[in-house]
Amino acid sequence: MLTLENISFDVPAEKGEIGIIRNISLKIEDNQFLVITGPNGGGKSTLARLIAGIEKPTSGRIYFDGVDITEKNITERANMGISFAFQQPVRFKGVQVLDLIRLAAKKKLAPADACEYLSEVGLCAKDYINREVNSSLSGGELKRIEIATVLARGSRLSVFDEPEAGIDLWSFQNLIQVFEKMRRQTQGSIMIISHQERILNIADRIVVIADGQVTKEGPKDRILPEILGTASAVDACKFYQEDK
C-alpha cells in the first residue's frame, strides 16, 4: 500500500550537504504491522516525516495505493488516509481534548463516543474530555491523547514516531497493550518507530535503519533474534533493573 522508491533526504551543511536518508526503498503491505528500529540519529523520524509529508524528499518517489504522493502536501496525504502520531505531541492553549478528537474523527462526535477513544488508550475519559491540550497535561497524558487522535481517524496507514519516548516505564507498560490490541483489531497498516522489545515482538516485519540506510529488513522471527541485546531492541524491564 505504501512504497518508498529510492528516497533520499539531504540537509544543507557547512560544506555541501549531509544525507539524512540515503536511497531508501521500502514497502508496507495492506494490514501489515511494521516496526522500524535502529540507533538514535539514524534517520527513522525523518523517514516518518517524509511519509506524512512534513518533509519533502530530495530525490525519490513515494506511492500510496499506487498513487504518486511525492508532491502532495500534509493535508492531502491525511485526507487520503495517512495518520501520524508525533514523537513530541503539540500543545494547544484553549483547544480541548474533545475538540482535537472531533477534528481527528472529522465529525461531531458525541462526548460519549469521543470518550471511547480515550478509554482505549487508558485514560479515564471523563477526567480528560474537557481538559485543554496545554501544559497542564503530563508528557504521558499528551502521548496517549496523541495516540487517541490517530485511533479516531481510523486511517489506512498509521505512523507512530517513538510512542515510548518521553513517558515513564509504568505508563509505557500500559501503552504496549494499546498497540497489542491495535495489532489484533486494526483494519489498515501500522508503522511504528520503536526500540522496545515488546513492540518489536508484535511486528510482522522489522526494518533496521542506521546512518540513513536500511541495514536489515525481514520478518520478525528472523530479524528480532539478530538485534536482541543491541540498542535497537531494549527490554524495558531489564533497563529499569539496571538503573536500580
Add this chain to the structure above:
Amino acid sequence: MQGIDEIQLRLLEEIAGLHEVPEGAFNIRANGQLATRHNTAHIEIVSKEDGTGIDIHIKPHTKKESVHIPVVLSQSGLTEMVYNDFYIGEDCDVTIVAGCGIHNGGDAASQHDGIHRFFVGKNSRVKYVEKHYGSGDGRGKRIMNPTTEVHMEEGGYMEMEMVQIKGVDSTKRSTAVDLAADAKLVIKERLLTHGTQDAVSEIIANLNGDGSSANILSRSVAKEDSTQTFIAKIYGNAKCAGHTECDSIIMDNAKVSSIPEITANNPDAALIHEAAIGKIAGEQIIKLMTLGLTEQEAEAQIVNGFLK
C-alpha cells in the same frame, strides 16, 4: 420585538445571544433611545433624571436572576455617551449581560461610549458578560470606549467576561476595581483585532482588604495591520493575592504591547504577573494538517480555541 428592526435584531443576537425577549429584567437601547424595558419584583431599572443613562437597582438577597442591558446602533454617524449604574444589594447571585453592537453602513463614524459603575454589596456574587461587535461595510468607523468601575464590599465575588471579537475599529477600554476584605475578582478578556483596528485595554485592581484576590486573564489575537496594547495593574494594599496573565498571538504585520505591573504596598501581598506574545507555532499547524485540515483551517481552529 417591539421597536427593533432587522439589523438591530442581528446585532442583539451577536452581543447578547438574544433571539426574543429575554427572561428577567432588561433594557434595550437602540440608536440612542430606549426601545424596550422590563422590571421584575427584585430588579428595577430607572432612567436617570437628566436622561444620560439608567440606574439598575437589585434588591438584597436576589438570587438566580439576570439583567440584560444591550445597546445597538444602526444609524451611521451617531455618537452617544451613556452612564449606567448598578446597585447590587447584599447576598445576591445575579448575572448581568451588557454589550454593544454597531452596524455602520455609512461614511460617518458611529461611537458608543459607556460608563458602567457597579456597587457590589456584601457577599454578593455577580457574573458580568460584555460583548462588543461591529458590522456594516460603510467607511464610517465603529468606535467603542467602555469605562467600567467596580466597587466590591466584603466577601463579594465578581466575574467579568469581556469579549470583542469582530468589527470594532477603535476601542479604548478602561476597567478599575477596588476590593474590600475577602472580595474576589476574576476578569477574562478576549480580544481579536484585524484590518487597521486599534485596541487599548487597561485594567486596574486595588486589593484593599485582607483576603481579597484578583485574577486577570487576557487572551488576544492581533491580525493584519492592527495594534493592541494591554495594561494590567494590580496594587496589593493588604494581605491579598493577585495574578495577571496576558497571552497574545501575533500575526501578519500586527503590533502588540503587553504591560503588566504589580505593586505590593503590604508585605503579605502575593502578586504574580505573566505575559507572552508569540506567533502560532508551526508544529501546531502541522499537527492539525495531519488531521486533514488545510493550513487556513488549522490557523482558524487555533485562533478560535485560543479565544474560546
